[in-house]
Amino acid sequence: xxxxxxxxxxxxxxxxxxxxxxxxxxxxxHHANGFNPLCGDKISLDFNTDENGxxxxxxxxxxxxxxxxxxxxxxxxxxxxxxxPEADALFQVFHHLVLGNLVTEEQIEHxxxxxVFQGIRDYPSRVKCASLPWHTFKAALNHNSKTITTDxxxxxxx
Amino acid sequence: MKSSxxxxxxxxxxxxxxxxLEKIRKDFPILQQSVHGKPLVYLDNxxxxxxxxxxxxxxxxxxxxxxxxxxxxxxxxxxxATERFEHTRQQVHTFLNSTNEKEIVFTRxxxxxxxxxxxxxxxxxxxxxxxxxxxxMEHHSNIVPWRLLAEEKKxxxxxxxxxxxxxxxxxxxxxxxxxxxxxxxxTHVSNVLxxxxxxxxxxxxxxxxxxxxLVDGAQAVAHRLVNVQSLDCDFYVFSxxxxxxxxxxxVLYAKESILKNMPPYQGGxxxxxxxxxxxITYKSHPYRxxxxxxxxxxxxxxxEAITYIQKIGFSSIQEHxxxxxxxxxxxxxxxxxxxxxxxxxEKEAVxxxxxxxxxxxxxxxxxDEEGVAVRAGHHCAQPVMDFFxxxxxxxxxxxxxxxxxxxDRLIKALWKVLxxxx
Numbered sequence: 001x002x003x004x005x006x007x008x009x010x011x012x013x014x015x016x017x018x019x020x021x022x023x024x025x026x027x028x029x030h031h032a033n034g035f036n037p038l039c040g041d042k043i044s045l046d047f048n049t050d051e052n053g054x055x056x057x058x059x060x061x062x063x064x065x066x067x068x069x070x071x072x073x074x075x076x077x078x079x080x081x082x083x084x085p086e087a088d089a090l091f092q093v094f095h096h097l098v099l100g101n102l103v104t105e106e107q108i109e110h111x112x113x114x115x116v117f118q119g120i121r122d123y124p125s126r127v128k129c130a131s132l133p134w135h136t137f138k139a140a141l142n143h144n145s146k147t148i149t150t151d152x153x154x155x156x157x158x
Numbered sequence: 159m160k161s162s163x164x165x166x167x168x169x170x171x172x173x174x175x176x177x178x179l180e181k182i183r184k185d186f187p188i189l190q191q192s193v194h195g196k197p198l199v200y201l202d203n204x205x206x207x208x209x210x211x212x213x214x215x216x217x218x219x220x221x222x223x224x225x226x227x228x229x230x231x232x233x234x235x236x237x238x239a240t241e242r243f244e245h246t247r248q249q250v251h252t253f254l255n256s257t258n259e260k261e262i263v264f265t266r267x268x269x270x271x272x273x274x275x276x277x278x279x280x281x282x283x284x285x286x287x288x289x290x291x292x293x294x295m296e297h298h299s300n301i302v303p304w305r306l307l308a309e310e311k312k313x314x315x316x317x318x319x320x321x322x323x324x325x326x327x328x329x330x331x332x333x334x335x336x337x338x339x340x341x342x343x344x345t346h347v348s349n350v351l352x353x354x355x356x357x358x359x360x361x362x363x364x365x366x367x368x369x370x371x372l373v374d375g376a377q378a379v380a381h382r383l384v385n386v387q388s389l390d391c392d393f394y395v396f397s398x399x400x401x402x403x404x405x406x407x408x409v410l411y412a413k414e415s416i417l418k419n420m421p422p423y424q425g426g427x428x429x430x431x432x433x434x435x436x437x438i439t440y441k442s443h444p445y446r447x448x449x450x451x452x453x454x455x456x457x458x459x460x461x462e463a464i465t466y467i468q469k470i471g472f473s474s475i476q477e478h479x480x481x482x483x484x485x486x487x488x489x490x491x492x493x494x495x496x497x498x499x500x501x502x503x504e505k506e507a508v509x510x511x512x513x514x515x516x517x518x519x520x521x522x523x524x525x526d527e528e529g530v531a532v533r534a535g536h537h538c539a540q541p542v543m544d545f546f547x548x549x550x551x552x553x554x555x556x557x558x559x560x561x562x563x564x565x566d567r568l569i570k571a572l573w574k575v576l577x578x579x580x
Contacts (some may be wrong), residue, residue: 040549065517
């Protein structure tokens with residue numbers, strides 16, 4: 001039996017109550033909006049890259065459940081200072097983690113604090129809450145100006 | 159297997175409590191299970207209701223004993239299937255008190271019934287600039303079909319406003335009725351707010367100007383007696399699965415005077431008299447609207463659901479559900495920061511709530527962990543969420559098999575939500 005505390009861990013609750021990098025970034029060179037029609041979660045994500053291609057600053061705002069808010073907050077912390085290929089690799093591993101796909105111990109370790117979301121794979125209806133910020137990040141990366149939604153399956157976003 | 163519940167008579171009413179309620183709960187196999195190690199408390203009856211054994215047995219027995227297509231075979235099984243299928247039509251006619259059984263069309267559900275009316279009657283009568291009048295508390299299924307039609311016909315959608323209690327503004331409604339109004343389409347009971355709309359009055363006001371009215375009864379038929387003749391509604395729709403019957407079957411009632419002039423909906427077998435490549439003649443109603451092989455087993459099993467409801471009786475159901483509504487409303491309001499969305503004077507046992515700034519999905523997950531099933535989300539009524547300026551609610555909705563002890567479990571689980579996330 002899954003334990004509620006695996007889902008709502010202290011770290012997640014902390015980020016939900018005190019989200020980091022919350023707000024807008026006026027000088028962002030990447031921006032996207034995400035929407036989960038199932039629960040109405042909305043996220044707006046801004047980031048900019050420096051001359052070396054590193055993610056220099058990243059912020060989010062919007063409204064959502066504890067999981068999506070914490071996921072967004074922790075994602076921004078994890079992505080700051082990363083190169084785009086590094087960020088993309090992190091996205092892939094995180095995505096597999098929450099879907100409950102096979103990921104190696106090494107990959108999980110690579111996720112650092114983000115591995116706290118591992119418990120979500122036991123809550124299929126909540127996977128999209130955790131993945132919405134990441135899909136929004138991908139859309140911002142690809143300069144996708146349409147609001148992305150989670151209304152298809154867990155693997156893709158249209 | 160037949161239920162052994164006593165048939166209700168006017169002099170004898172069975173109170174839904176104690177041993178009698180226990181006995182009824184035992185008729186619903188699904189209610190006997192545990193979820194996450196705790197006895198299931200099923201409070202998502204507005205989404206779908208659970209099925210008594212008699213309904214499940216009817217489905218099984220159809221496939222085991224007389225599975226055959228209807229209205230065509232010249233063999234014993236087909237004749238039996240046809241007889242049972244048409245028996246349900248007869249029963250729905252009595253259940254709704256329609257004028258005759260030809261006014262009863264089987265559909266896939268309330269949604270398809272509304273789409274049927276939009277695509278046949280609606281398409282026939284609507285001219286550019288005409289108006290369809292909906293209410294602010296409609297389910298998407300009573301918005302989207304009209305929107306699609308309005309776009310095609312360059313017609314307009316008008317909306318009857320509501321107040322913060324979730325009651326419709328009837329003065330505004332009267333003013334919205336215009337010579338351009340071609341139809342009023344309105345829910346009997348709101349799936350989010352529980353509001354029971356004064357549809358008699360709404361219908362009367364529309365009829366004064368010869369405007370027909372479609373009533374979405376999806377949330378009503380499991381809870382209250384519906385008499386389409388005394389309501390004088392022109393269309394009434396509902397789904398089987400929200401009244402203890404199977405999924406995949408629903409009903410469109412339409413006044414015969416209207417139904418007989420409506421063009422076909424879908425084309426196919428069953429709805430025709432003669433077919434050649436250049437000329438087709440159609441059957442009369444209701445068969446003209448039932449193209450293809452219908453949901454035979456489901457229609458037959460719907461009959462058992464109606465029988466079950468009638469055995470318990472609407473006066474017992476109403477009394478019990480009102481008690482549950484009062485009890486749960488009082489108990490919920492003791493929880494700090496809990497707000498009930500939908501406080502109309504006339505209400506069914508539906509409780510939409512928000513809990514401080516805790517997101518309803520988090521509420522739903524934690525309640526589920528406690529074995530309590532509620533719905534969390536926008537309930538297919540995004541305009542209602544927008545009106546109350548909330549992204550979603552958590553909703554507990556009751557049926558006659560729910561108990562006060564289950565409400566206590568809900569309350570306990572909500573305290574757990576506060577403990578984890580508050």
